[in-house]
Amino acid sequence: MSDSGRRKPRLVAEKRYPGKSGAPSGKTPPKSRKRTARPSRKPVRRGPVGYLSMMLRWVFGLLWKAAVRVAAVIALLIGGGVAYYYSTLPPVQALLDGRARGSVTMLDNTGEVFAWRGEQFGGAIDAETVSPHLRNAVVATEDRRFHNHLGVSPRGVASAIRINLSEGRGPLSGHGGSTITQQTAKLLCLGTPYNEKDWESERAYEADCRESSLWRKIKEATYAIAMEVKYSKNEILTVYLNRAFLGEGSRGFEAASQRYFGKSANEVEPAEAAMLAGLLVAPSRYAPTNDLERSQRRAATVIRLMEEQGYLDKAEADRAQANPAVLSEAAEAEAGGYFADWVMASGPEFFTRNTTEDVIIRTTLDQRIQRAAEEAMIQIFENNVREGSKAQAAIVVMSADGAVRGMVGGRRTRVSGVFNRATQAQRQTGSSFKPFVYATAMEMGYSPFDKVRDEPFCMDIPGSGEWCPKNYTNDFKGTVTLTEALKNSLNIPAVKISEALGRDLVQKVARDFGIDSTLADTPAMALGASESTLIEMVGAYAGILNGGSAVTPYGLVELKLLGEDVPMMDATGGIGERVIQKEAARALVYMMEKVVSEGSGRRAALPDRPAAGKTGTTQAARDAWFIGFTADYVAGVWMGYDDNTPLTGVTGGGLPAAIWHETMRRVHEGLPVRELPMDVPAAPAPEPQPEQQQPRRRAPAENLAETVLQQVLRDLFGGN
Structure with a gap:
């Protein structure tokens, strides 16, 4: 029979796979694996949810890839930035003090810190x-x-x-x-x-x-x-x-x-x-x-x-x-905010306002006196000024050599960097200017007991017409001594004396005493028609107290750089040249003492020691002043409205005198009583009774003021 119909076995190379089938080793070859056929894929039917899910996965994937790339770029940028900044960073010690400007530390008159300025x-x-x-x-x-x-x-x-x-x-x-x-x-x-x-x-x-x-x-x-x-x-x-x-x-x-x-x-x-x-x-x-x-x-x-x-x-x-x-x-x-501001403003700019160094300034400030002034102002405004009033006040206390011991520039006492009415406000001085008229008279040989007539008086002012000054009380006292005229703040005698002496001479005396503001060249100058600052006026009165020598108000005693022992500069003020003779100043102090003890400034009188001073009230009562002194300190008070609104029922002899009294009472607590530097002039011989009076020729110096004035008036007004 033929074998042609039988399936031939698959040919396998024996030596292709050593140790497997056909190998000489005799090992049993492994069983062959049967391949199972894969089922054919059927098309998936996606609904709306499926498509949405697929879209979201795609979007998120895209975003993730973008985020990764952006993060990588940012990381590179940050890394580069860190590297750059790292290369620019200096040693730590160079970063500790990065101030663009320096600082000022202020010490009071005992060496205690009371104020700081700058960084x-x-x-x-x-x-x-x-x-x-x-x-x-x-x-x-x-x-x-x-x-x-x-x-x-x-x-x-x-x-x-x-x-x-x-x-x-x-x-x-x-x-x-x-x-x-x-x-x-x-x-x-x-x-x-x-x-x-x-x-x-x-x-x-x-x-x-x-x-x-x-x-x-x-x-x-x-x-x-x-x-x-x-x-x-x-x-x-x-x-x-x-x-x-x-x-x-x-x-x-x-x-x-x-x-x-x-x-x-x-x-x-x-x-x-x-x-x-x-x-x-x-x-x-x-x-x-x-x-x-x-x-x-x-x-x-x-x-x-x-x-x-x-x-x-x-x-x-x-x-x-x-x-x-x-x-x-x-x-x-927080003492002396106004005072510290004034020192900063008046000191050298490169060591104060624009200093690049750390500066130590020793000043004249007495913190006890500063507190006295602040407390006095607060007390009077709380007890004597109607609630809600916007009236302001300022106080300056200084020694006779011009060393400022305390300063309040407004009703808010614990402030800095604000308007300082003690040093920046230019205000009419009113009758507080009159002492400079009488200082000129004393220097020219007048006596406090020389006489002048207080009576109706008019002047023709070129370009303005007739001007007739009046007294605050709208009456006339007749013949009065110069002391009585100042004591009662009579206007007509002050104008007469100023015009008799020469307006330019009175202006010179005032300027020499430290009134740097422009003085009006009119007869009303004698009544305080010109403007000045409180610190100028107090400095001028200090010149009267110290015997007639001008002073420059000052607050800076010594300036040093932090860590240095040698001062960069010393005091920038003090006593200057003589303005009037000592005898004239002592006579004027006598007249000003009568203002406080008997006249318009009685409210300022201190209970345990003599004081002298002068009131001042300007036209329409827009400003009220009292400036005065004891043997130890000079102080001045101004009161008014910043917008020039008239004060109601306030004169220099009222609230300003009361603030002055409270300030100086506190300032002098514990201090021994000292007499004022004044000479009491010899009283003139009594006039003989009319029935005993005999015709005689007056001595040249007798009633000098009246004699000079009568001659001036005859020349000006033809005997009127």
Whole structure:
């Protein structure tokens, strides 16, 4: 039979697969695997959901690929930015004091600090040696994860965005979620220093540094990461502690600690540390000098945070809460705001207003006298001025050599940088100018007992017509002595004497005594029609007290740079040239003493010592003055409205004299009584009775004023 119908076996090379079928090893070949046929794929019918799902997977895939690429690009950019900023970062010590200008610290006449101006630095501190309570308070309130992040806290940013949105603000408005490192980057303005050539002002520069745009935030984050790479955590915190602004011109925690507590930041206790750290959120609002109670409440919150984060145990936290921080005596007093402003304005600009150095100025201020003036003003306005009145007042107290001991420039006593009515307000002086008329008379040989007639009197003024001065009381006293004329502030005798002596001579005496303001060249000059400042007038009266020599009011005694022993400059004022003879000045003091003891200034009289002075009330009572002195001090008070509204029922012998009295009563507490530097002139011989009077020729010096005036009047008015 044939085998042609049988299927032939598949040929397999025996040696192709060693060890398998056909191999000499004799091993049993594996069983052949049967291939199962795959079922044919049927087309899938997709519904709307299927197509949507497929589309979403495609979109998400596309977005993921794009996100990966964008993230890679951003990472490269941030890496490049970090590398760039890293290369520009200087040594830490170069970053501690970044002020564009210096500071001024003022000392009173005993060497105690009473005022600060400019940006105080106070000296560099180190995060490792500063009070641990301060270091912990700053971290607890500003960046609790400071020691664990790399400059940026995503959790903090997310939390800040959530809070901002929940409060109805934009995601980048309000809470920033910035770490201490980012805040330091902002304080450094990303390494861009202030240059007055590049910026309109420091304010514009700082506004740019505080910009909160998204791009700015990215740059700040990049700079912060570079700082984390370059510096240690302690170094970053050191820069932050030295550069943070903490209110009242304090730059850095050392300056703030000295400003508010009078001690170094290395020595502060938990309550003080909490108050300082609490300033970071809003330095001006929470400054303890603005509102101590509000600052203490903020500090209480910081203490709670310190306890929650383990920086204080319960006993320490309870003790700090029960004993909140209080201001130092100097910070609490806030003494001499107006005085400090005046010293800054009158000193050399390159050492005061525009100083790039830290300057120490010793001044003439007596804080006891300053408090006396402030308390006197407050008392009179609270008890004698109607509630709601907008009337203002100013006080200056000085020594006879022109050293200013106290100054109040307005009813708000604890202020700075505001209008100072004691030094800036030009006001009509009224009858407080009359002593310069009588000073001229005494210098020309008149006697306090020389006589002049107080009677109706008119003058023809070219270009203005007839002018007829009147007395405040609208009556006439007849023949009076010069002392009586000044004592009762009679206008007609003052005009007569001024015109008889020569207006130019009276102007010269006033100017030589220190009245630098323009003096009116009219007969009304004798009645105080010209304007002057209170400090000018008080300085001029000081010249009368010291025996007739001019003085220049001054407040600066010595100026030194911080850390230097040799002064850069000394006192810029004091006694100058003689204006009138000592005898004339002593006679004038006698006349002015009668103003206080018997005349229009009786309300200023002191209970235990003699005083002299002069009242002044201008036309329509727009200004009221009292200026006077004892043997120890000269003081002046002005009162009026800033808009020249007339005062109601106020004259120089009223409220200004009362303020002067209260001021000087406090100033002289505990001081020995000293007599005024005056000569009591010999009383003239009594006139003989009419029936006994014999015709005689008067001595040339007798009734000199009346004789001169009569001659002048005959020449001017043809015998009238």
